Amino acid sequence: MIDEITAVWITYHLTERTIEHLWIFSIALIAAIAAGVAIGLFIYRRRRYASPVFSTLNAVETFPDIALLVLLIPLAGIGTVPTIIACVLYSILPIARNTYTGLISVSPELLEVGRAMGLSERFILLKIRFPLAFPMIAGGIRIAIVFTMGIVTLGGIFGAGGLGAPLQTGINLIRPDIIFVAGIWVGILAVILDGIAGGIEASLKRRFGSWRAISC
Amino acid sequence: MRKRFGETVAVDGISLDIRGGELLILIGGSGSGKTTTLRMINRLIDPDEGSIAINGIDTQTIDGIVLRKNIGYVIQQIGLFPHMTIRENIGLLPTIEGWSREEIESRVAALLTLVHLPPDQFMDRYPKELSGGQQQRVGLARALVMNPPLLLMDEPFGALDPLLRRQLQDEFIGIKEDIGKTIVFVTHDINEAFRLGDRIAIMHEGRIVQIGTPRDLILNPADAMVSDLVGSDRLFEHIASLTVSDMMVPASSIISGDLPVQSAIEVMIQSRSTVAVVRERAASFSVLLLSTLLQRRDEVKTVLEATDPPFFLSMDVSLLSALEEMKAASVSLGLVMDDGEPAGLLLPDDLISRLV
Numbered sequence: 239m240i241d242e243i244t245a246v247w248i249t250y251h252l253t254e255r256t257i258e259h260l261w262i263f264s265i266a267l268i269a270a271i272a273a274g275v276a277i278g279l280f281i282y283r284r285r286r287y288a289s290p291v292f293s294t295l296n297a298v299e300t301f302p303d304i305a306l307l308v309l310l311i312p313l314a315g316i317g318t319v320p321t322i323i324a325c326v327l328y329s330i331l332p333i334a335r336n337t338y339t340g341l342i343s344v345s346p347e348l349l350e351v352g353r354a355m356g357l358s359e360r361f362i363l364l365k366i367r368f369p370l371a372f373p374m375i376a377g378g379i380r381i382a383i384v385f386t387m388g389i390v391t392l393g394g395i396f397g398a399g400g401l402g403a404p405l406q407t408g409i410n411l412i413r414p415d416i417i418f419v420a421g422i423w424v425g426i427l428a429v430i431l432d433g434i435a436g437g438i439e440a441s442l443k444r445r446f447g448s449w450r451a452i453s454c
Numbered sequence: 455m456r457k458r459f460g461e462t463v464a465v466d467g468i469s470l471d472i473r474g475g476e477l478l479i480l481i482g483g484s485g486s487g488k489t490t491t492l493r494m495i496n497r498l499i500d501p502d503e504g505s506i507a508i509n510g511i512d513t514q515t516i517d518g519i520v521l522r523k524n525i526g527y528v529i530q531q532i533g534l535f536p537h538m539t540i541r542e543n544i545g546l547l548p549t550i551e552g553w554s555r556e557e558i559e560s561r562v563a564a565l566l567t568l569v570h571l572p573p574d575q576f577m578d579r580y581p582k583e584l585s586g587g588q589q590q591r592v593g594l595a596r597a598l599v600m601n602p603p604l605l606l607m608d609e610p611f612g613a614l615d616p617l618l619r620r621q622l623q624d625e626f627i628g629i630k631e632d633i634g635k636t637i638v639f640v641t642h643d644i645n646e647a648f649r650l651g652d653r654i655a656i657m658h659e660g661r662i663v664q665i666g667t668p669r670d671l672i673l674n675p676a677d678a679m680v681s682d683l684v685g686s687d688r689l690f691e692h693i694a695s696l697t698v699s700d701m702m703v704p705a706s707s708i709i710s711g712d713l714p715v716q717s718a719i720e721v722m723i724q725s726r727s728t729v730a731v732v733r734e735r736a737a738s739f740s741v742l743l744l745s746t747l748l749q750r751r752d753e754v755k756t757v758l759e760a761t762d763p764p765f766f767l768s769m770d771v772s773l774l775s776a777l778e779e780m781k782a783a784s785v786s787l788g789l790v791m792d793d794g795e796p797a798g799l800l801l802p803d804d805l806i807s808r809l810v
Contacts, residue, residue: 351533354498354606355547355596356523369537446537 246419250404255420256427259400263390263431266322270329270382275375277330278337288338295331303328303389307396321393328389329382336378340371372446376439383435387428401427464490465501466660477630477637479647481683482657488640491657492606495638496525508604523547526597526605526635530612532589534581534596540566541577544596551600565595568632570625587618594626598633605637611646623649644683648695656680668695690809698776699769701805702790702798705731709742711758718757719747729787731796732761739796740764741789764789767800776800 247253281288301309303324310320344367352362394402401424408416465487472478480488493499495506497518506513513521534543542549544565545558553561563573569591581589590610597605611619611626623646630637630650641647647654648668655665656679664676668684672692675681685691707725709718711734722730728744740761747760754760767776767788780788780802788800 345531345533347529347531347533348535350498351527351529352535354496354522354525354527354529356519356521357546357550358519361550366535366537 243419246416255401255404259390262318262400263386266325266386270326271333271379273326274330274333275337277334281338282341298327299331303392316396318398321398325386325389328385332381333378336374340374341367344370369446373443376442380435380439383431391424463660468662474636476652477639477650479651479654480640480657481647481654486657487660488657489608492608492640495606496522524602526602528593528597528607528610530609532593534589534592536581539578539580540592544599547600565598569595586614605635607639609641673700696773698767698771698773698790698800701773702800704798705796708733713757715751715754729799732757737794766791
């Protein structure tokens with residue numbers, strides 16, 4: 239059993255594939271966080287855009303991921319780039335939505351005290367609203383991690399590399415052992431990453447308080 | 455000042471003169487405009503009409519941020535920033551103002567000591583690790599950090615249980631003496647108002663119904679609402695804040711010592727008084743009871759022979775201590791003197807009927 243797994247692992251370069259997979263995953267996630275937080279902040283500053291922006295992102299979200307990858311072929315071809323684009327498109331919604339919700343959910347008495355102390359709106363945004371929104375933003379990122387893991391794997395079928403590639407090979411060669419090893423491994427990776435994100439989220443909640451019940 | 459929110463007039467043409475160093479209470483039911491008035495002072499909201507001046511300077515001419523940095527603010531919900539330690543919460547404004555670490559450290563420690571929290575135990579804790587009472591003390595310390603000359607407090611003890619509220623009020627009275635600041639304090643609790651306030655402004659439907667010292671309000675309520683709120687018809691509740699002069703009967707007529715007995719009886723019956731003050735000599739007085747005079751009308755020739763020695767009281771002595779003195783001396787009436795002249799009489803019988 240162990241020997242068979244090791245054989246598959248070595249033959250199909252699963253170590254390199256894992257590094258490749260995590261590399262694509264990291265780029266996609268960082269881009270999604272940057273875009274998501276920026277969009278969340280933008281909507282917070284311009285509330286009237288909240289409804290159209292979220293409607294658009296919701297529409298993107300309802301697209302099946304495989305359809306989205308196919309639709310991206312004429313625009314970005316196949317491979318790593320369209321996979322990253324798809325990951326970002328899917329992950330913006332949870333991150334932007336949670337950023338926006340976190341920023342506007344800070345309890346009114348904290349904002350009142352902040353203003354009454356003579357803090358500027360900018361200071362209140364950066365030093366009070368944002369830190370208190372961290373746990374909420376982390377929750378959005380955690381959802382994005384799960385999305386991204388799935389789409390990066392799917393992207394392997396469209397030539398993006400990563401752990402989707404050996405899965406594709408296994409399907410083509412009708413080799414259950416390859417599918418089994420690569421499939422289980424990508425699943426374990428996803429659970430580990432989600433666990434880490436969950437831990438970070440929980441520690442942010444401890445540090446900054448649950449965004450729901452502030453003060454008391 | 456006047457302030458509308460949509461159709462609702464929250465504050466309807468009030469005018470208020472706050473004196474330096476006093477603690478002014480704004481009291482009223484919900485919707486009376488007390489909190490709106492408070493927020494207009496530090497321009498969290500701006501009045502629609504009218505202006506507010508501090509030391510003669512119109513607050514509209516001062517930058518809002520600068521103004522608010524110089525006015526302490528404490529609210530019922532406290533509003534400590536949950537992601538900052540107690541040190542960071544109190545030291546927030548000094549940090550922004552660029553104080554050194556040592557300066558902030560010593561200022562925070564001094565303030566925590568002032569509000570009866572040991573600095574070494576509390577500095578590095580987070581707000582949620584503190585009880586409600588401790589949090590409110592930190593809230594007060596934070597409001598005092600820049601040593602603002604003016605402090606605004608919006609029902610700061612409103613969320614605490616009655617026992618703790620009373621304890622914090624007691625502590626606050628002590629702190630108030632120490633810091634000597636002008637304080638505007640909003641409450642809906644009349645007992646709190648009486649305990650803490652130098653003056654009390656009673657608000658109703660956006661107007662100030664009456665403003666005055668606790669004694670003014672109790673003894674001269676402007677209308678039935680004020681009388682009902684302060685309990686003017688239950689004076690016994692305020693006995694501790696009353697003085698002899700509040701409850702004395704004015705000395706309407708002073709009888710000369712050499713007046714014939716019959717004339718004295720006529721004078722007293724005409725003025726419907728049972729007790730009279732008798733001038734024996736230039737600055738020597740005694741008291742005369744109508745009952746004694748009637749009993750001994752045949753034995754005595756002049757009023758002087760029927761008088762009793764007076765028990766002297768001063769105008770501004772507290773009523774309770776005066777009554778204690780009278781009890782100790784076993785006398786049933788006191789002659790209240792003001793500047794060497796008789797001002798009135800303190801009659802316990804009459805007192806009881808006026809207290810209840």
